[in-house]
Amino acid sequence: MREITRLIHKYLRHDKKFPHIWCPGCGNGIVLGSLIRAVDKMGLSKDEVVLVSGIGCSGRMPVYVDFNTLHTTHGRALAFATGIKLVKPQLKVIVVMGDGDALAIGGNHFIHAARRNVDLAAIIINNHIYGMTGGQFSPTTPYGMRATTAPYRNIEHELKIAELAATAGAAFVGRSTVYHVKLLDNLIERAIEKKGFGVVEVMSPCPVQYGRLNRLGDAVKMMEWQRDNTISVEKAKELPPEELEGKLVIGVLVERDLPIYQEEYEKIVERARGSGAAL
Amino acid sequence: MAKVEKLLQGNEAVVEGAIAAGCRFYAGYPITPSTEIAERMAWRLPQVGGIFIQMEDELASIAAVIGASLAGAKAMTATSGPGFSLMQENIGFACEAEVPCVVVDVMRGGPSTGLPTMPSQGDVMQARWGTHGDHPVIVLSASSVPECFWMTVRAFNLSEKYRTPVILLLDEVVGHMREKVVLPDPKDVEVVDRPRPTMPPEWYIPYADTPSGVPPMAPFGEGYRYHVTGLIHDVRGFPTSRPDEIGPFMERLFRKISANFPEIHLSEEFETSDAEVVVIAYGCVARSAKRAVKEARERGIKAGLLKLLTLWPFERPAVERLAEKAKVLLVPEMNMGQISREVKRVNQGRSRVVTLNKVDGTLITPGEIVEKMEEALG
Numbered sequence: 001m002r003e004i005t006r007l008i009h010k011y012l013r014h015d016k017k018f019p020h021i022w023c024p025g026c027g028n029g030i031v032l033g034s035l036i037r038a039v040d041k042m043g044l045s046k047d048e049v050v051l052v053s054g055i056g057c058s059g060r061m062p063v064y065v066d067f068n069t070l071h072t073t074h075g076r077a078l079a080f081a082t083g084i085k086l087v088k089p090q091l092k093v094i095v096v097m098g099d100g101d102a103l104a105i106g107g108n109h110f111i112h113a114a115r116r117n118v119d120l121a122a123i124i125i126n127n128h129i130y131g132m133t134g135g136q137f138s139p140t141t142p143y144g145m146r147a148t149t150a151p152y153r154n155i156e157h158e159l160k161i162a163e164l165a166a167t168a169g170a171a172f173v174g175r176s177t178v179y180h181v182k183l184l185d186n187l188i189e190r191a192i193e194k195k196g197f198g199v200v201e202v203m204s205p206c207p208v209q210y211g212r213l214n215r216l217g218d219a220v221k222m223m224e225w226q227r228d229n230t231i232s233v234e235k236a237k238e239l240p241p242e243e244l245e246g247k248l249v250i251g252v253l254v255e256r257d258l259p260i261y262q263e264e265y266e267k268i269v270e271r272a273r274g275s276g277a278a279l
Numbered sequence: 280m281a282k283v284e285k286l287l288q289g290n291e292a293v294v295e296g297a298i299a300a301g302c303r304f305y306a307g308y309p310i311t312p313s314t315e316i317a318e319r320m321a322w323r324l325p326q327v328g329g330i331f332i333q334m335e336d337e338l339a340s341i342a343a344v345i346g347a348s349l350a351g352a353k354a355m356t357a358t359s360g361p362g363f364s365l366m367q368e369n370i371g372f373a374c375e376a377e378v379p380c381v382v383v384d385v386m387r388g389g390p391s392t393g394l395p396t397m398p399s400q401g402d403v404m405q406a407r408w409g410t411h412g413d414h415p416v417i418v419l420s421a422s423s424v425p426e427c428f429w430m431t432v433r434a435f436n437l438s439e440k441y442r443t444p445v446i447l448l449l450d451e452v453v454g455h456m457r458e459k460v461v462l463p464d465p466k467d468v469e470v471v472d473r474p475r476p477t478m479p480p481e482w483y484i485p486y487a488d489t490p491s492g493v494p495p496m497a498p499f500g501e502g503y504r505y506h507v508t509g510l511i512h513d514v515r516g517f518p519t520s521r522p523d524e525i526g527p528f529m530e531r532l533f534r535k536i537s538a539n540f541p542e543i544h545l546s547e548e549f550e551t552s553d554a555e556v557v558v559i560a561y562g563c564v565a566r567s568a569k570r571a572v573k574e575a576r577e578r579g580i581k582a583g584l585l586k587l588l589t590l591w592p593f594e595r596p597a598v599e600r601l602a603e604k605a606k607v608l609l610v611p612e613m614n615m616g617q618i619s620r621e622v623k624r625v626n627q628g629r630s631r632v633v634t635l636n637k638v639d640g641t642l643i644t645p646g647e648i649v650e651k652m653e654e655a656l657g
């Protein structure tokens with residue numbers, strides 16, 4: 001059996017009414033493929049994986065995979081996931097969000113999840129636009145680009161997801177594009193494996209909204225752009241800042257060992273129980 | 280552990296009731312006059328191996344509570360008006376996805392930041408209709424510290440039994456006042472746990488109809504892999520837009536509550552058997568009302584009290600029965616008339632409904648209620 005057939009049979013839900021909702025050329029399916037390969041490579045059982053999402057095109061991902069799956073409300077996925085992880089720390093809780101979901105309506109939760117360092121893996125699919133609602137600008141739409149709510153061009157400035165995660169205190173931060181799919185497989189695996197809050201930002205084409213509104217060409221063209229305009233973290237270190245202008249740095253941006261929320265909390269329980277009196 | 284007598288605040292008794300009911304997860308954000316609940320949870324939950332977490336806001340608090348419940352824990356949060364407003368979207372999620380959880384709202388004056396340290400009963404309708412979309416809801420109230428304990432236990436039990444969020448409405452007076460409360464031996468507390476699947480995972484249909492209308496609930500991570508969503512879903516939990524699946528789902532969501540009104544309703548009556556004027560009250564106002572009934576009786580007025588402990592679904596049978604006999608139904612409330620609207624709707628001209636409304640941040644006194652009785656009886 002071909003590897004992809006094996007993975008499809010093992011991980012996709014066959015009691016779900018396919019086809020999926022994503023448009024042809026959307027990057028979301030590539031991210032789903034990477035996630036499945038990462039889980040398979042790690043040898044995790046499907047029972048121990050929880051996939052949580054918010055609302056958006058990306059938010060529909062959990063419905064297709066045979067894990068414990070939870071499709072929450074817009075922006076709140078990380079808070080739901082925090083509750084699950086604290087109650088069942090043995091589960092691998094993976095959260096997938098869109099850029100609007102994670103950074104606009106859910107921005108506060110994103111910062112605090114990173115700061116708190118709960119052991120979660122967050123995948124943010126950055127398509128620079130609100131896909132599901134039809135192409136309005138998001139906090140990651142670059143300055144000067146078009147959106148349905150920025151018909152005269154966007155006058156706001158782009159928030160850098162990976163850099164924000166690093167500043168807020170995440171234990172692991174990586175960035176890839178869907179073109180660099182081997183790297184993406186690897187980053188997702190490492191974010192899941194990493195104890196603490198792991199973040200993977202994935203640049204993903206939305207040819208139907210962002211691409212069309214900005215005349216960026218079809219999905220293939222948009223992925224060729226990713227190929228031609230990225231540079232690895234390692235190479236970027238050797239280059240002067242002028243040469244990095246306009247380039248997207250991909251790879252592992254942060255990896256560090258920080259105190260993990262659950263482990264700190266276990267110490268609190270020990271202290272409280274040691275203190276005796278129940279009332 | 281045998282039963283113990285304690286002098287506790289209403290808010291503190293909520294915590295003890297929750298722990299007795301099996302609550303092992305609390306997520307919250309501080310707000311007056313509910314903060315003591317969070318503070319005592321932070322102290323008590325680690326002692327019983329439970330989890331307390333202070334979240335970044337109320338949006339996150341209710342979300343974490345729902346996540347914890349999906350993972351198998353009994354979970355709650357507490358707040359007051361402004362925070363309660365922020366929780367509304369996800370209260371609807373818990374209702375739609377049928378996730379048990381308890382939300383305590385210790386009411387303060389509103390709207391907006393309102394009167395942070397003063398009592399009110401302004402959130403009765405928000406508790407009923409706060410989340411968007413048509414939905415069933417269970418809302419309880421309490422008027423004393425012992426009732427705070429027992430109504431919290433009841434909130435958890437109903438929430439687990441019917442797989443639905445249950446709201447406990449307190450007010451600043453009841454939340455902050457101190458009274459003697461007997462904390463029972465845990466084994467004397469009746470605790471209800473959510474129905475669990477008994478079939479093997481391959482046979483489990485997570486949102487299938489059952490005789491009770493409540494499907495068994497599998498916690499995440501125990502072999503029953505399924506999908507949970509806030510979208511209207513089919514019996515397997517997958518989003519649907521088919522009318523023949525939407526209709527039965529919505530019907531079941533309502534039926535599992537409406538078929539059990541007699542069990543969910545709870546009220547207490549005092550001196551109602553021959554009453555010509557029946558006061559219908561809840562929360563802190565029920566205390567003044569009880570005193571008013573005693574004083575009125577001393578003055579020769581045949582007065583009685585119906586104290587509501589379940590606010591929603593509304594206690595229709597008791598109100599109908601009393602409306603048949605009484606000349607006047609008097610509804611004192613610390614709002615401009617929220618439960619009184621329901622009383623009028625149920626009364627249907629049987630009796631005369633008189634309201635007494637106060638929104639100046641002070642408690643309605645027994646004297647004010649007696650005066651209103653005299654005025655109403657002419």
Ligand SMILES: Cc1ncc(C[n+]2csc(CCOP(=O)(O)OP(=O)(O)O)c2C)c(N)n1
Nearest residue numbers: 055056057058074098099100101130131132
């Ligand atoms: C509280 C709330 N506000 C607004 C919406 C409408 N809404 C649905 S998806 C979405 C944006 C989705 O964009 P993004 O998060 O970037 O994800 P994508 O669809 O691009 O994957 C919005 C605004 C909602 N569902 N809930």
Ligand code: SF4
Nearest residue numbers: 022023026057131206
């Ligand atoms: S609208 Fe964009 S993000 Fe959404 S499915 Fe289509 S291509 Fe993908």
